Amino acid sequence: MQALQIxxxxxxxxxxxxxxxxxxxxxxxxTETVSFAHGELMMLGAFAGxxxxxxxxxxxxxxxxxxxxxxxxxxxxxxxxxxxPILGQPAFTLVMLTIGIGYVARGLVTMIPAIGTETHTMPxxxxxxxxxxxxxxxxxxxxxxxxxxVVLSAALFALFRYSRVGIAMQASSxxxxxxxxxxxxxxxxxxxxxxxxxxxxxxxxxxxxxxTFVYANMGFIGLKAIPAAVVGGFGSLPGAIxxxxxxxxxxxxxxxxxxxxxKDIAPYVVVLVMLVVKPNGLFGDKLRKKV
Amino acid sequence: MRFLFKTTYxxxxxxxxxGGQAFWxxxxxxVLLAAPWTAxxxxxxxxxxxxxxxxxxxxxxxxxxxxGLFSLGHAAFLGVxxxxxxxxxxxxxxxxxxxxxxxxLAAATGVVVGLPALRVKGxxxxxxxxxxxxxxxxxxxxWESVTGGNAGAHLTAPTAFxxxxxxxxxxxxxxxxxxxxxxxxxxxxxxxxTGRAFVAIRxxxxxxxxMGIHLARYKTLSFAxxxxxxGLGGALYAHKLKFISPDQFDxxxxxxLILMIVVGGIGSVHGAFLGAxxxxxxxxxxxxxxxxLPAVIGQAPxxxxxxxxxxxxxxxxxxxxxxxxRWLKVRTYLQIFPFYRKxxxxxxxxxxxxxxxx
Numbered sequence: 001m002q003a004l005q006i007x008x009x010x011x012x013x014x015x016x017x018x019x020x021x022x023x024x025x026x027x028x029x030x031t032e033t034v035s036f037a038h039g040e041l042m043m044l045g046a047f048a049g050x051x052x053x054x055x056x057x058x059x060x061x062x063x064x065x066x067x068x069x070x071x072x073x074x075x076x077x078x079x080x081x082x083x084x085p086i087l088g089q090p091a092f093t094l095v096m097l098t099i100g101i102g103y104v105a106r107g108l109v110t111m112i113p114a115i116g117t118e119t120h121t122m123p124x125x126x127x128x129x130x131x132x133x134x135x136x137x138x139x140x141x142x143x144x145x146x147x148x149x150v151v152l153s154a155a156l157f158a159l160f161r162y163s164r165v166g167i168a169m170q171a172s173s174x175x176x177x178x179x180x181x182x183x184x185x186x187x188x189x190x191x192x193x194x195x196x197x198x199x200x201x202x203x204x205x206x207x208x209x210x211x212t213f214v215y216a217n218m219g220f221i222g223l224k225a226i227p228a229a230v231v232g233g234f235g236s237l238p239g240a241i242x243x244x245x246x247x248x249x250x251x252x253x254x255x256x257x258x259x260x261x262x263k264d265i266a267p268y269v270v271v272l273v274m275l276v277v278k279p280n281g282l283f284g285d286k287l288r289k290k291v
Numbered sequence: 292m293r294f295l296f297k298t299t300y301x302x303x304x305x306x307x308x309x310g311g312q313a314f315w316x317x318x319x320x321x322v323l324l325a326a327p328w329t330a331x332x333x334x335x336x337x338x339x340x341x342x343x344x345x346x347x348x349x350x351x352x353x354x355x356x357x358x359g360l361f362s363l364g365h366a367a368f369l370g371v372x373x374x375x376x377x378x379x380x381x382x383x384x385x386x387x388x389x390x391x392x393x394x395x396l397a398a399a400t401g402v403v404v405g406l407p408a409l410r411v412k413g414x415x416x417x418x419x420x421x422x423x424x425x426x427x428x429x430x431x432x433x434w435e436s437v438t439g440g441n442a443g444a445h446l447t448a449p450t451a452f453x454x455x456x457x458x459x460x461x462x463x464x465x466x467x468x469x470x471x472x473x474x475x476x477x478x479x480x481x482x483x484x485t486g487r488a489f490v491a492i493r494x495x496x497x498x499x500x501x502m503g504i505h506l507a508r509y510k511t512l513s514f515a516x517x518x519x520x521x522g523l524g525g526a527l528y529a530h531k532l533k534f535i536s537p538d539q540f541d542x543x544x545x546x547x548l549i550l551m552i553v554v555g556g557i558g559s560v561h562g563a564f565l566g567a568x569x570x571x572x573x574x575x576x577x578x579x580x581x582x583x584l585p586a587v588i589g590q591a592p593x594x595x596x597x598x599x600x601x602x603x604x605x606x607x608x609x610x611x612x613x614x615x616x617r618w619l620k621v622r623t624y625l626q627i628f629p630f631y632r633k634x635x636x637x638x639x640x641x642x643x644x645x646x647x648x649x
Contacts, residue, residue: 107597272407
């Protein structure tokens, strides 16, 4: 019974990693960039939601909507100003750029007087509620996370598979020049994808805030989403969720059954094993290297 | 303009290409040798840090700049060197032996980290090194009998067969000697067949393989040498700070090292030094500028992180060749005046072509 409880906790945590990894995979699928700034985007989304709810006093749903839309616009602006000039450069350059963006985001939030350096709680309507199902005590916050993840991943999967925009995004990631020839507005799509990824990160941030509270270094949780994306395979949206679940469950179980200290390194051991055994991840595509 | 008329192969690969280089580098060496008597104590300490970070930067430049294997976890090797030195020095080992042991142990760790490198490419390698650095950092925290855990480890001054190097000047000369030797070693490595193999691997792995370069051996060698240099830097770092703890070798330190070589200029030995100078002087500049800014910005705790991030973004966007690249452009302008054209060092515009098969 306790194992089941821990498992559910692990699944909820894994869903958070999966949501952030969704944003990562979205960006990778379209622009073949790995963004190390995604944790910071999640943190900004959480702060935006917190600002709307606590400082402006708006109800939860309105705050969440505003935070998500705001972060989406921020993502579009970010892509336009910073990412677009150097798209097409080697991957390392883009990684350095996203690391720099993460630094700036973290620094700017810390610079806000009085709010940036404190840890805040977010007064969501379902806070501290629990359901009693059978013998299990389920935390409503975690259930909301799991439900939101399922809905979001289904929606994004449908977007990529069945809509023209989604197919255009995949096309521009596979061969950008050919996409230009086919009349696909590649630059506009890139902006859209970054906006979408930032919005997904904002949702993850707002959902995570009741569990881990809102503070400036929240972005480091995003560092565990990269192993999640690697495990699932970078080019696959369901893979991101599965990878996140794997990491979350492994972390929760190792925290309980293994000696102290293994909990923090469990995701990284998993990713190393994955890279040695199956470098493309569980659902990823085969990579080839150009000469 | 200076024309070099080369008549022999040995002349082509000379370390000192012409008299002008000999003059300026000789002058630099004299200035560095005279530093303990011309610079204040504070600036001597900063200069020592610059030398230490240059050694580490040389290692990372060799790995990332010259072999093209990007490592986001180099602070782990720094930590391995530092903790080895702390452990052996407290057991009474003489300094040269513990120094060598730090380098060897760091090199062994580098080989262990480099083994997955043979199977994964590009961004996956960066993620693998990141994962390794987290694991090594956790080992530092948990292995309390050796490293002292989160409480940290203290160090005394290095001793070697009766000498005790306990004042700033002698330690500065030790660092200077190590840096000069490391630089000469790296420069020599780069003009040798091994160094050229590294550059070939960076430019195109498949072509290098078809030229007979054994990829696994050279990649592992690159990891080992770069980790050994980082270990040497770590040992000196431990002695300089006299106290080390696991949180000094976390991902932020790794990103600082990468920032150092990106800002200095990837792909050049000068870049390691320029980057180290940048890394050490940037906090001073920020501290000086704090008083000029309004209090809301100047006294905020996140200012340093923001400035670092902005500088990194600015360099990546506008000056990809780094500080050394900017110096090259200025020097070329002056050398071939008035024939300098605006697009001489321009980046190629490229379209994104997917690495994936389907």
